[in-house]
Amino acid sequence: MLGKLIKYEFHAVSRFLLPLHLALILITFVGRFYVQFALDNINYRFALFHVSLVMFYVLALFAIFVLTYVYLYILRPHRNWFSDEGYLMHTLPVTPAQHIWSKLIVSVCWIIMDLFLLGLSIFLMMINPDVLQSWPKFIEMLQEMVVSFTGFDYVLGTITYVISLLVDCARGILVVYMCMAIGHSFNQYKLLISIAIYIGVYIGTSLVNTLAAILLAIPFGGSGFSSLFIVSNSALGTGKMTWFEIVFSLVVATIAFFITQYFLSKQLNLE
Amino acid sequence: METLMECRQLSKHYGNKIALDHINLTIERGRIIGLLGPNGSGKTTLIKLINGILTPTSGCLYINGQIPGVETKKAVSYLPERTYFNSWMKVTDILHFFSDFYVDFDSRRALEMLHRLNINESDRLRTMSKGTKEKVQLIMVMSRDADLYCLDEPIGGVDPAARDYILQTIITNYRENATVLISTHLISDIENVLDDAIFIQGGRIMLTGSVDDIRMREGKSVDALFREVFRC
């Protein structure tokens, strides 16, 4: 049954995300050829036009990123579990745990796909003979960074970051599910309560995380998933710190999973 | 006769509001039963409890001797008041969905009924009227070989032709080891189709009995009795 749920979840989610990412690929290719053209025929009269095209590209990238997240984290589970569709989903002969796993697995897969495609897009935009030439150097630099940030060797450091990314991603999704499930057990202000709980959980976990880090006498700071976007932060972390955060995230994710499961099975409150 | 469903001291509260109040009820196999009561009497709450999308506040409910869960969901087919299919779905998507998740789903029966309504597998729900969508949903629900069918207000707000179609579908698909539970406040429309009537009001069972017994005893239709019992 889990397999069937995953199949249908993937199908349903892809209906929205596939065109979105096809658009990303299209923008990338068109943009790439345009960049080539612009570089070959430099004409400063069009400078403003070029700048606004770059702006458009960056905005499109950002929009795709945000839409993917909002859709996977909020819109899809809300629609499928707590709107009229919930009447269909929650009377299927499957357990709440299977419902959660199916959505979690499909969402994590799509997030990875999304990040990969965004990275690829940026790479393709930037690529030129110069970049290609210095590519091995860049990789080397990246490896050095990983080694110096984590204190591990390159392989273990990379594994650490990949696991950290996956776990943080799952944790983020499960916490949102939990907040939504709790919020929808109320008769009124479902959305407001969901958001309030999310903020509470966010502050609470950050606090515990920080306190634990201080107690463990490790230089604190966010690493893992968030560090991909706030590179400055991860510079403070070490590999051990990241592993501590992985364990902490796993604990939070597990708790969120069980609370979601409880609310889906015992406190479901469809309109 | 064999018991299909049983409620013992079943209660459901929403905060301070009592939706069901210590209900004792036994439902047997092979019956078509009307769950009759005014709006807000607890009909939908009872049906949701049977389907496991609500949990009792106290008391218990058994279907085939089991509390609602994965096993009972295999045996209960539920038509809620809501239309729950995505509008982008094609009829064939829905057929696959049901036959994937419900072992007892009979695709051939569903297709036969759909074709009789001139609905094709490749039709999208988006192109259908609200009434047609509701019929598709009813066909899906009735095409399962379930033990218990729960139809929540299937004839509320439909035209007489649609109502006849719904009742006909229920009669055609009747099997003697299965029970159909129909909740409604429009009794005269379905009275001839019912074996038994359950009157519910304010979360309490007011009366249960076979329709013909009630007619024999009271000398009036169940609908007339209902109007007397629930006179405002």
Added chain:
Amino acid sequence: MAWVLDDSRPIYLQLANKIQSDIISGVYRPGDKLPSVRDLAMDAAVNPNTMQKALIELERSGLIYTQRTSGRFISEDAQKVTIMKENLAKEQIRLFLSNMQQLGFENQEILHFMEETLKEERRWKH
């Protein structure tokens, strides 16, 4: 088309009466096979269980009988149908008489009226 049923009497009795009158009026002939319970129920737009009950009622009166494998049949005993028909006729006449008596007519007068009405009807037809 659904059968016309009234509100006051049990449904199964009304169904039994309807089939009985179909037999008497010749819609079904002696020895005919009755449609299945499900088909009859569909036709009448009633619950199959109720139709079943009506047929059992008719079996009790001997108007139909069940052959275990092949279904239900109208009694081949034509006399039984005739008797049933006569009984029904007598019942109607008795009902008519009692109504007329309530209006204050003597039996002789009723007979006279009857003859007059019949004559009139015959005239209309010609």
